[in-house]
Amino acid sequence: MIRVTLPxxxxxxxxxxxxxxxxxxxxxxxxxxxxxxxxxxxxxxxTIRDHGTAERRDFIRFFACxxxxxxxxVDDPLPDAVATGAEPFRVVxxxxxx
Amino acid sequence: MSRVRLLVGTRKGAFVxxxxxxxxDWDVRGPFFTGWEIYHVNGSPADPDRIYASQTSGxxxxxxxxxxxxxxxxxxxxxxxxxxxxxxxxxxxxxTQHPWEFARVWHFEPSHxxxxxxxxxxxxxxxFKSTDGGQTWTELAGLRTHTTGEQWQPGAGGLCLHTILxxxxxxDRITVAISAAGTFRTxxxxxxxQPINKGLRSRELxxxxxxxxxxVHRLALNASRPDTLFMQKHWHVMRSDDAGDSWxxxxxxxxxxxxxxxxxxxNEPETVYVVPIKSDSxxxxxxxxxxxxxxxxxxxxxxxxxxxLPQEHCYVNILRDAMAVDSLDPCGxxxxxxxxxxxxxxxxxxxxxxxxxxxPAVLSVEAQVLP
Numbered sequence: 001m002i003r004v005t006l007p008x009x010x011x012x013x014x015x016x017x018x019x020x021x022x023x024x025x026x027x028x029x030x031x032x033x034x035x036x037x038x039x040x041x042x043x044x045x046x047t048i049r050d051h052g053t054a055e056r057r058d059f060i061r062f063f064a065c066x067x068x069x070x071x072x073x074v075d076d077p078l079p080d081a082v083a084t085g086a087e088p089f090r091v092v093x094x095x096x097x098x
Numbered sequence: 099m100s101r102v103r104l105l106v107g108t109r110k111g112a113f114v115x116x117x118x119x120x121x122x123d124w125d126v127r128g129p130f131f132t133g134w135e136i137y138h139v140n141g142s143p144a145d146p147d148r149i150y151a152s153q154t155s156g157x158x159x160x161x162x163x164x165x166x167x168x169x170x171x172x173x174x175x176x177x178x179x180x181x182x183x184x185x186x187x188x189x190x191x192x193x194t195q196h197p198w199e200f201a202r203v204w205h206f207e208p209s210h211x212x213x214x215x216x217x218x219x220x221x222x223x224x225x226f227k228s229t230d231g232g233q234t235w236t237e238l239a240g241l242r243t244h245t246t247g248e249q250w251q252p253g254a255g256g257l258c259l260h261t262i263l264x265x266x267x268x269x270d271r272i273t274v275a276i277s278a279a280g281t282f283r284t285x286x287x288x289x290x291x292q293p294i295n296k297g298l299r300s301r302e303l304x305x306x307x308x309x310x311x312x313x314v315h316r317l318a319l320n321a322s323r324p325d326t327l328f329m330q331k332h333w334h335v336m337r338s339d340d341a342g343d344s345w346x347x348x349x350x351x352x353x354x355x356x357x358x359x360x361x362x363x364x365n366e367p368e369t370v371y372v373v374p375i376k377s378d379s380x381x382x383x384x385x386x387x388x389x390x391x392x393x394x395x396x397x398x399x400x401x402x403x404x405x406x407l408p409q410e411h412c413y414v415n416i417l418r419d420a421m422a423v424d425s426l427d428p429c430g431x432x433x434x435x436x437x438x439x440x441x442x443x444x445x446x447x448x449x450x451x452x453x454x455x456x457x458p459a460v461l462s463v464e465a466q467v468l469p
Contacts, residue, residue, distance in 0.1 A: 009157070009158055013174065045177070046178060047161065051177075060157065060158075094157065
């Protein structure tokens with residue numbers, strides 16, 4: 001079970017409270033976790049990754065285990081603690097704007 | 099008695115304001131989608147309870163919300179706006195070519211007859227259409243791929259398609275306006291487009307009368323005379339009596355002919371409203387006085403409407419999609435400001451009252467009349 005935390009606006013949009021829990025086949029990667037997230041919550045398509053290119057949107061960051069994984073290859077394995085559910089994969093809205 | 103519903107988009111959410119036909123007492127509901135920029139909220143003329151809202155964010159991109167119960171509840175629908183085929187380029191601020199990139203929807207224009215058919219005007223400038231209530235969107239690519247496309251350039255607000263006018267008797271005739279490209283018309287439902295900017299002069303262009311490149315801020319028409327169009331350009335108030343084939347300046351005695359919104363009285367096709375702003379470099383009302391100007395002669399002769407509007411220390415702006423009229427008699431007219439006020443007049447502009455004073459900056463106002 002993979003745990004994912006979302007920023008407030010995306011929790012509201014997806015109508016979830018707290019963390020999201022996802023089943024991901026195989027060793028989880030950023031891509032596979034986000035694919036599973038969008039499969040479970042289609043309303044999030046286009047809000048974290050662009051439609052078409054599937055590129056991370058500029059003001060979205062991915063954190064886990066105290067590290068910024070935003071610029072890591074999306075097919076790299078996520079840390080063991082994320083894979084075991086000990087730590088969440090965090091989708092974060094960047095500090096910007098007003 | 100009929101009711102009036104105002105659909106208000108702001109920098110931090112949407113609001114729905116309702117009143118009976120006297121338009122004296124208003125019920126204010128919202129914010130909906132708090133914290134998101136709501137560029138536009140617009141209802142279907144065929145089913146006023148069908149409403150579309152453009153919900154956008156620099157962080158999370160574009161969301162389209164739909165209500166089927168007059169704004170009581172909302173459901174997200176399709177948010178994939180993909181340019182058809184080769185994306186191509188337009189002119190960038192530094193004169194180089196820049197690829198089209200979708201940013202947001204500025205304006206929704208539902209069909210006059212089918213609640214499931216709606217057009218979306220996008221930044222970077224393109225026109226999309228949905229025939230399934232917003233679930234899926236298809237670009238009418240003949241506009242963006244027009245041979246002049248590489249000469250279009252973004253204004254300060256981006257390269258945005260902000261105005262969509264559907265001819266009330268011929269739905270295949272659609273007129274759109276783009277900042278900063280100009281006005282375009284299709285007569286075949288969006289397959290082919292022609293620039294209709296003859297008569298516009300823009301001193302910001304090296305050739306003032308160029309075919310495209312004009313910063314048209316807003317178009318408006320009265321449905322009983324759909325070939326007469328009124329335009330607030332960056333500078334200049336214009337009119338056309340031949341569906342945009344040619345334009346004449348009707349700024350007349352306005353204190354400034356720079357501004358953003360323009361509206362036409364719903365029952366008097368020669369009564370037009372604008373809100374003059376001091377200049378393109380100072381987006382504030384002249385002399386700190388918020389004045390709507392009304393012409394009852396189709397332009398050129400304008401009178402200031404001030405009763406109930408602040409006449410000192412007022413430095414708000416009124417954005418291009420933030421003024422609307424209702425179709426009651428007497429005609430109601432409404433506008434929202436960047437200071438968060440929504441003003442209304444139930445007597446065609448003679449007197450004004452603030453409906454709400456402290457909303458986030460208002461981006462758009464639409465008016466619906468309900469049975």
